[in-house]
Structure formats: C-alpha cells, structure tokens
Amino acid sequence: MGNxxxxxxxxxxxxxxxxxxxxxxxxxxxxxxxxxxxxGAGKTTAFNCITGVYQPTNGLIxxxxxxxxxxxxxxxxxxxxxxxxxxxxxSDPVLNPTPDQITGMGIARTFQxxxxxKSMTVFENVLVAKHQHAHQNVFSATFRKNxxxxxxxxxxxxxxxxxxxxxxxxxxxxxxxxxGLQRRLEIARALATNPKLLLLDEPAAGMNxxxxxxxxxxxxxTREKYDLTVFLIEHHMDLVMNVSDxxxxxxxxxxxxxxxxxxxxxxxxxxxAYLGVADEEAI
Amino acid sequence: MLENLSAFIPNLPQxxxxxxxxxxxLKKAAVYSLVAVSMNLLNGFTGLFSLxxxxxxxxxxxxxxxxxxxxxxxxxxxxxxxxxxFDFSLPDAFAAIFGEGGAGGAVGMILSCLIALILAGCVAGxxxxxxxxxxxxxxxxxxxxxxxxxxxxxxxxxxxxxxxxVTNGANMIKxxxxxxxxxxxxxxxATLLRLSTFVPFLVSSVCILLIVLLINSSYGRAFKSIRDDxxxxxxxxxxxxKHKMMSFVISxxxxxxxxxxxxxxVANAQAKAFTSVMxxxxxxxxxxxxxxxxxxxxxATFLYVACSEWWLRFLDSEQYIGAFKVPLLRNGFRMVxxxxxxxxxxxxxxxxxxxxxxxxxxxxxxxxxxKRERKQ
Numbered sequence: 001m002g003n004x005x006x007x008x009x010x011x012x013x014x015x016x017x018x019x020x021x022x023x024x025x026x027x028x029x030x031x032x033x034x035x036x037x038x039x040g041a042g043k044t045t046a047f048n049c050i051t052g053v054y055q056p057t058n059g060l061i062x063x064x065x066x067x068x069x070x071x072x073x074x075x076x077x078x079x080x081x082x083x084x085x086x087x088x089x090x091s092d093p094v095l096n097p098t099p100d101q102i103t104g105m106g107i108a109r110t111f112q113x114x115x116x117x118k119s120m121t122v123f124e125n126v127l128v129a130k131h132q133h134a135h136q137n138v139f140s141a142t143f144r145k146n147x148x149x150x151x152x153x154x155x156x157x158x159x160x161x162x163x164x165x166x167x168x169x170x171x172x173x174x175x176x177x178x179x180g181l182q183r184r185l186e187i188a189r190a191l192a193t194n195p196k197l198l199l200l201d202e203p204a205a206g207m208n209x210x211x212x213x214x215x216x217x218x219x220x221x222t223r224e225k226y227d228l229t230v231f232l233i234e235h236h237m238d239l240v241m242n243v244s245d246x247x248x249x250x251x252x253x254x255x256x257x258x259x260x261x262x263x264x265x266x267x268x269x270x271x272x273a274y275l276g277v278a279d280e281e282a283i
Numbered sequence: 284m285l286e287n288l289s290a291f292i293p294n295l296p297q298x299x300x301x302x303x304x305x306x307x308x309l310k311k312a313a314v315y316s317l318v319a320v321s322m323n324l325l326n327g328f329t330g331l332f333s334l335x336x337x338x339x340x341x342x343x344x345x346x347x348x349x350x351x352x353x354x355x356x357x358x359x360x361x362x363x364x365x366x367x368x369f370d371f372s373l374p375d376a377f378a379a380i381f382g383e384g385g386a387g388g389a390v391g392m393i394l395s396c397l398i399a400l401i402l403a404g405c406v407a408g409x410x411x412x413x414x415x416x417x418x419x420x421x422x423x424x425x426x427x428x429x430x431x432x433x434x435x436x437x438x439x440x441x442x443x444x445x446x447x448x449v450t451n452g453a454n455m456i457k458x459x460x461x462x463x464x465x466x467x468x469x470x471x472x473a474t475l476l477r478l479s480t481f482v483p484f485l486v487s488s489v490c491i492l493l494i495v496l497l498i499n500s501s502y503g504r505a506f507k508s509i510r511d512d513x514x515x516x517x518x519x520x521x522x523x524x525k526h527k528m529m530s531f532v533i534s535x536x537x538x539x540x541x542x543x544x545x546x547x548x549v550a551n552a553q554a555k556a557f558t559s560v561m562x563x564x565x566x567x568x569x570x571x572x573x574x575x576x577x578x579x580x581x582x583a584t585f586l587y588v589a590c591s592e593w594w595l596r597f598l599d600s601e602q603y604i605g606a607f608k609v610p611l612l613r614n615g616f617r618m619v620x621x622x623x624x625x626x627x628x629x630x631x632x633x634x635x636x637x638x639x640x641x642x643x644x645x646x647x648x649x650x651x652x653x654k655r656e657r658k659q
C-alpha cells in the first residue's frame with residue numbers, strides 16, 4: 001500500500017524562528033501514525049502546514065501520491081532562510097491551497113483546543129460539515145429545489161451521530177456537552193467531510209486515564225469502520241504507545257527519533273527530550 | 284388597506300383616519316424592517332461587522348429614482364442641468380406596451396415598479412461585489428471602517444455637480460412612482476382603495492421571507508458556522524471568501540431594494556438623506572432586536588419607528604393637565620427620553636429583545652393551549 005501522506009523537507013520559519021525544520025515523514029495508508037514531542041516542539045505547526053493554515057517556507061507535501069502543497073523561499077525569505085534544501089523545489093511551481101480546498105481533497109482535522117460552533121446544536125455541527133459536498137447553489141438552496149439532497153444530508157448526519165453514540169444529544173447545544181463528548185463530536189464532525197486521512201491534534205488532552213483508554217479503542221474502531229488513515233499528535237504516552245503503529249518524535253522543530261513504540265520508548269534522545277539531559281555529576 | 288376603513292365606518296377613532304401617524308409609522312417601519320433584516324443577515328448571521336448599509340440604500344434609491352422618472356417630468360426635475368442625460372424611463376417603456384390608463388396602465392405601473400426594485404437591488408449587489416473583493420479580507424472593526432468610508436464616498440459622489448445630468452447633483456429627484464401611486468382612485472380623483480400602506484408590507488414581507496429561507500438553508504448554516512468560528516469553518520471545507528461575499532452581496536441587494544422603498548416612502552431621492560446616522564439607526568434597531576434574530580429585528584423596527592415618529596411626539600410640545608403645565612416638555616425633549624429608553628434597553632437586555640431566538644408562532648400557540656388544558 002502507498003503513502004496517504006508524505007512530507008519532504010518541510011520547513012516553517014516565522015521571522016527568525018524555525019518552528020518546523022526539514023521534516024520528512026511518511027504516513028502509510030490505513031495505519032495510525034503518531035507525531036510526538038515536548039511542548040513547543042512544532043507539532044501543531046506541522047499540522048497547520050498540512051491543512052493549509054500556514055504556507056510552509058520550504059518543502060513538499062503529497063497526499064495519496066499527489067503533491068498538494070509545495071513552496072520554496074524566495075527574495076527576503078531566502079536571505080533570512082535558516083533551514084536546509086532551499087533550492088530543492090525552486091524549479092517546481094508553488095502550490096498553496098486554502099484549508100477548505102485541502103479538506104475537499106479528503107484531509108479532515110480536529111483541534112487541540114476544541115473548536116465547535118457554539119451557537120449550534122450537536123446535529124447542526126455535523127450537518128454543516130456536509131455543506132461542501134452538497135450539490136446546490138444559493139438559489140436552489142433558498143427556493144428548496146432539491147429537498148431530496150437536504151433529506152439525504154440529514155439522514156447521513158443522523159447515521160453518523162448514532163454510530164458515534166451522540167444521537168441522544170442531537171438537539172443540545174454543542175458546548176453544553178461534557179468534555180469527552182465534545183472531543184468525540186469534533187471527530188464526528190471531521191468524519192462528516194468524508195475524509196481519507198484524519199488528523200487528530202491532541203485528542204486526549206484534558207481526559208482522565210479511563211477516558212484515554214476508551215479513546216484509544218475509539219480511534220482504532222473509527223479507523224476500521226471508515227477505512228481511514230490516522231495521523232495524530234499526542235502528549236499522552238499511554239495513548240501513543242497503545243494505539244500507534246509508528247512514531248515520529250520531534251523537538252525544537254527537528255526530528256530526533258522515529259520507530260515503532262518499543263524503539264521510541266527506549267531511545268536515549270527521546271528520554272532526554274522529555275526528561276532533560278542527565279547531569280554527569282549526579283550519576 | 285386599513286386606511287380605507289374610515290370610508291366605511293365614519294365614526295372610527297382618530298387613529299385609523301388616513302391622516303393618522305399610524306400609517307406613516309407602518310410604512311416607514313415596513314421599509315426599515317427589510318433593511319434591518321438585511322443588516323442582520325450580514326452582522327448577526329455571518330458575523331461581518333459592516334456599516335455600509337446607507338451606501339447600498341443610496342445606490343438602490345437612486346437606481347430606482349433615475350429609472351422611474353417619466354420623460355414628461357424630466358425637464359422639470361433636472362431644470363438646473365437642462366434636462367436629463369439618461370433618456371430611458373421604465374414607466375414610459377411600459378406605457379408604450381400596455382397603454383396609459385385603465386387596467387393596462389396599472390399592469391404597466393406594477394411591472395415597471397417591480398423591475399426597478401429588482402434592478403435597484405442588483406446595482407447595490409454589484410457594487411457590493413466590487414467593494415467586497417478588497418474589503419472582505421479585513422476583519423471586524425477594520426471592515427466596519429472600510430464599509431463606512433465606502434458609503435460616505437458614495438454619498439459625496441452622488442452629490443457631485445459634474446454628475447448632475449444623471450443624479451441631479453445635490454438636489455432631489457422626484458416625480459417617480461411612490462406608494463401613494465398605488466391608491467386606486469375613481470375618475471374624479473377621489474380615493475376608492477388605499478393600497479399605499481399595503482405595498483411596502485407586501486414587498487418587505489416577500490424579501491424577508493426570502494432571507495429567512497436562505498438563513499434556514501444549507502448556506503445559512505454555513506454563514507452561522509463562519510460567525511461562530513472561522514478557523515473551524517474553513518477546516519470543515521467552507522470557502523470563507525466565497526461565503527462571505529455571498530452574504531455581503533445578498534445583504535446589499537436587499538439593502539438596495541430597501542433604499543428604493545425608502546425613496547418611494549419619502550417620495551424623493553436625495554443623497555444627503557443617506558448619512559451614516561441612518562446606518563447607526565439601523566444598527567441600533569438590529570442590536571435592540573437581538574443580533575441573530577430576524578423576528579427580533581422586525582419587532583424592534585416597529586417599536587423604534589413608532590417611538591421616534593409617534594408615541595413620544597407629545598414630549599416635543601407643551602402639555603397641560605388641567606391647568607397644570609407639565610415641566611421640561613419642549614422641542615427636543617423627545618430625544619432625551621428616547622436616549623434614556625435605549626440606554627435602559629441596552630443595559631437590561633444586553634442580548635436585545637429576542638437574543639438570537641425567533642418568535643415561533645407554532646410553539647407559542649402550543650404553549651397557550653397547554654396552559655389552558657392545565658387550567659381545566
């Protein structure tokens with residue numbers, strides 16, 4: 001099987017700060033891959049580059065073997081450029097799609113700090129995510145030309161909600177749900193865009209150990225049921241070691257280790273990054 | 284329609300006489316409610332804080348006025364500029380097809396008026412599209428300032444003497460079809476059926492219904508998601524620019540129609556009427572009614588217009604209770620009370636009258652029925 005996602009020499013530089021430095025990684029289809037690292041390592045920035053929120057300073061991102069994002073530094077950005085491989089993509093055209101175009105290609109995401117639509121119900125939150133695939137324009141929608149499509153969208157939403165165990169809450173405001181269910185709703189909303197690749201940004205943040213174990217099962221089941229590839233950022237080591245097939249570790253924007261969970265767990269660089277460098281005198 | 288009652292029931296209270304302020308209020312409120320709802324679509328449902336409403340109303344009003352002045356009136360209206368540079372007139376074109384008087388004349392008048400109203404909206408929508416390309420990339424306060432500036436520039440341009448042969452400079456354009464043109468008269472000129480209050484209600488209701496249908500469609504939900512969280516909306520596949528532009532153009536279209544109705548209401552079109560004060564007035568109505576509530580906007584419009592034009596009028600003149608002269612009452616005192624009322628509303632109903640809820644007639648009737656059953 002091929003790669004769902006492929007990052008090549010991705011560098012994101014803000015002024016003089018290199019948040020993501022020369023990141024190269026593969027996310028094979030139908031696997032669960034984790035990206036871990038200490039606070040401020042650049043994990044979310046990497047996600048934002050993939051989803052089009054930021055345009056990377058340099059690098060190539062391929063989705064299902066097709067380049068979707070490509071950029072290289074020019075002019076002032078090139079003079080200030082601190083990363084590597086500045087000329088690797090210089091001859092290729094720049095690709096810079098907006099987040100909604102990327103979502104349309106089949107990449108959906110959740111957010112670290114939950115971003116549900118506050119004034120809408122659980123049902124509407126999921127229903128809106130179906131809007132982009134609706135075959136209607138503003139006139140046909142206003143004059144209710146295709147009620148069949150609206151009905152289909154509502155049925156699919158209902159189906160998705162009951163699969164995620166949220167159907168009992170469908171008419172409640174999204175923000176009134178307990179925290180764990182809000183996370184689950186955000187995943188349901190992402191699934192409503194019919195993704196092939198699901199990006200989860202710290203899905204276990206703020207969860208207790210019991211909820212974390214449930215989440216691991218939930219992620220695995222979701223992958224099976226919707227035939228997805230999952231790429232997740234996480235802090236929670238229990239979850240990462242439990243759920244992922246392969247792990248990339250970054251610190252200060254650069255990759256410091258990669259491997260299956262057992263390898264990463266015992267990697268000296270990873271332990272140093274998380275616990276600090278052992279002082280020689282102390283030993 | 285109501286105005287006609289007086290013809291059948293001569294001893295009707297004064298409120299229902301044709302000259303009563305009730306009808307002025309109803310007409311003006313019908314016009315303003317459309318503009319308020321159109322502003323709510325943009326500010327309340329899409330979260331774009333725009334203050335260009337008066338500018339788009341001006342475009343609508345002038346489009347309507349210029350198209351609807353009959354050739355016979357042009358010489359007189361544009362006398363300062365030696366006639367109008369714009370030869371076409373919709374009523375004349377329809378008079379040529381349907382004839383002047385009788386049923387043909389009525390059909391011609393209704394059709395020409397309808398087409399002019401739609402064109403007024405289209406012109407406003409087109410300008411909204413042009414100005415939207417640079418301006419919609421701005422956020423919150425910056426967007427408000429840019430649209431406010433745009434409206435002020437438009438007002439200045441329309442008063443420019445060089446454009447006089449089309450816009451009549453700073454003078455008013457009049458002589459076009461107004462609400463009172465819809466009153467049905469007999470041969471001697473006596474009014475048989477007054478429709479002058481009915482027409483603005485009809486047009487506004489149809490337009491507000493269209494806006495409500497849009498808000499409850501898939502696009503309306505997308506607008507709301509942009510208001511609640513732009514980043515999430517974009518990540519869920521909603522094209523921000525396209526949807527913001529759509530909301531901006533549609534809102535301006537209806538503001539343009541509202542502007543044309545306003546010109547019909549005051550029976551003239553003059554740029555100096557469409558100041559930023561007008562925009563603030565409408566913004567105030569939207570805030571009082573509740574940002575994100577169509578029925579709130581409509582309700583607030585009627586209350587606001589009734590207060591400012593009718594119910595508080597008595598405060599402007601000296602009043603006597605028996606021999607006692609009520610203190611403080613004099614010209615301008617109305618505005619003092621009015622400001623206090625508005626402050627009280629904003630302080631104690633910070634969400635507006637309706638918040639973001641709608642008046643739901645079905646639910647209301649159900650509630651009353653349930654209460655009655657409980658009593659039995």
